[in-house]
Amino acid sequence: MKKILFTIVSFAVFAQVLVAQSFTVSANKRYILKEGKPFVWVGDTAWELFHRLDREEATFYLGKRAVQGFTIIQAVALAEMDGINKPNAYGEKPLIDNDPTKPNEAYFKHVDFIIDKANELGLNIGLLPTWGDKVFKDKWGTGPEILDEKNAKIYGKWIANRYKNRTNIIWVMGGDRNPRIGTSDEAIWNAMAAGVVEGLGGNDKGLLTFHPQPNKEGSSEWFHDEAWFDFNMFQTGHCRDAAVFDRIQGSYERIPIKPVIDGEPIYEDHPVCFNANENGTTNAYDVRKAIYLDVFAGAFGFTYGCHDIWQMYSPKIEAVNGPKTYWHFALDLPAAKQVKYLKKLIESRPILDRIPDQSLILENNLMAYERIQATRGNDYVFVYSVMGKSFTLQLGKISGQQCSAFWFSPRNGEVKDAGKFENKGTKVFTPPSSGYGQDWVLVVDDEQKKYARL
Known part of the structure; x- marks a missing residue:
């Protein structure tokens, strides 16, 4: 009887360990796994989700994103839009007396609901314990600054302990603020991360990163060598045709190796460079260019964002930077x-052996607006041509004597045959159409693998 009880207890402990280690980094340090399988990060920046939506609205939002193929929702507990002074949809503020050591149970029960609803729908949460203006106030934030080294660690431990048994959370420190030189900012973020790690029960119980403002090196600039820091995150901002590939490549080559992702590329429906009067607003093509170039340059996944949705724009709230469409419709x-087309493409071929490889193409150094970016696995190649420009492919870099190829449209998932050929020498490929908005992906396979044509 004692042996049986011991076995049951041992199995329960083992099961808890499995739950706590739901997300891990792959053996080659390039990708993230969930329950041992490659996790394709398809993110949405719903920063104000916990703060501005009620439960019915949150359920509608999450359901829509689940159907559309998203896998992770990035949201903030202590939100940017005066999130500690303006209550949530139920009149609750997150903290008592704005004290990070005194969380308001009623507020966090709403957060519980949303995290659990996401899990029911197969969605994960990139959870930011706070937006960065709670550490220091600048022109974008509404403050007040409430976090220091001591209370940041206490709050980090508390929130991690609350959610340590949720299997659908990846932890994101920061929140659109870069640590300032000559201040305690870095120490505060390190303290919060230490608290999260302690609350989770150790460094191997969850994944952590940091969400910065645009910079050259992403969050690795400050935290790359920290034990808590599991993968690098960029924000490449809201101007058209940023050279996101250069930043991703720089991070990809950094030692020690850590996965990299762009956690906030250019948003859809956003004033270009924050100036709609002079530059107009962004469109779907702007977004596609950023996310495909990110992934093909070495990112393990990608994040989408929308100007109307991050702030949950509606008639009920104050708008920021001129959103045009209420969030319900902007979905x-x-x-x-x-x-969903990029997600489908990524999942259609072996993920863990895929690497960026610009040596595959002769035209490998074009500017962002006409960029041609290449990536490959052991037995397949993807080449993204931003404007449908022709390019010369260097063959013989994947397995097989014969190759088969097709064109894949990021606009609608359309597929067009590109023939069969020997896997040697070079070959020029011309996409089915070219010009503004005519982006295409060439997919080349080892013919013997008989991969699906999507």
Whole structure:
């Protein structure tokens, strides 16, 4: 009887360990796994989700994103839009007396609901314990600054302990603020991360990163060598045709190796460079260019964002930087419905052996607006041509004597045959169409693998 009880207890402990280690980094340090399988990060920046939506609205939002193929929702507990002074949809503020050591149970029960609802729908949460303006106030934030080294660690431990048994959370420190030189900012973030790790029960119980403002090195600039820091995250911002591939490549080559992702590329429906009067607003093509170039340059996944949705724009709230569409309707903007095609492409071939490889193409150094970016696995190649420009492919870099190829449209998932050929020498490929908005992916396979044509 004692042996049986011991076995039951041992199995229960083992099961808890499995739960706590739901997300891990792959053996080659390039990708993230969930329950041992490659996890394709298809993110949405719903920063104000916990703060501005009620439960019915949150359920509608999450359901829509699940159907559209998203896999992770990035949201903030202590939100940016005066999130500690303005209550949530139920009149609750997150903290008592704005004290990070005194969380308001009623507020966090709403957060519980949303995290659990996401899990029911097969979605994960990139959970930011706080937005960065709670560490220091700048022109974007509404403060007040409430976090220091001591209370940041206490709060980090508390929130991690609360959610340590949720299997659908990846932890994101930061929140759109870069640590300032000559201040305690880095120490505060390190303290919060230490608290999260302690609350989870150790460094191997969850994955952590940091969400910065745009910079050259992403969050690795400050935290790459920290034990808690599991993968690098960029924000490449809201100007058109940023050279996101250079930043991803720089991180990809950094030692020690850590996975990399762009956690906030250019948003759909956003004022270009924050100036709609002079530059207009972004469109689906702007978004597609950023996310495909990110992934093909070495990112393990990608994040979509929408100017109307991050702030949950509606008639009930104060707008920021001129959103145009209420969030309920913005859920169906074109790029939001097109992210499923990149997800489908990634999942259609072996993921863990895929690497960026610009040596595959002779035209490998073009500017962002006409960029041609290449990536490959052991037995397949993807080449993204931003404007449908022709390019010369160097063959013989994947397995097989014969190759088969097809064109894949990021706009609608359309497929067009590109023939069969010997896997040697070079070959020029011309996409089915070219010009503004005519982006295409060439998919080349080892013919013997008989991979599906999507």
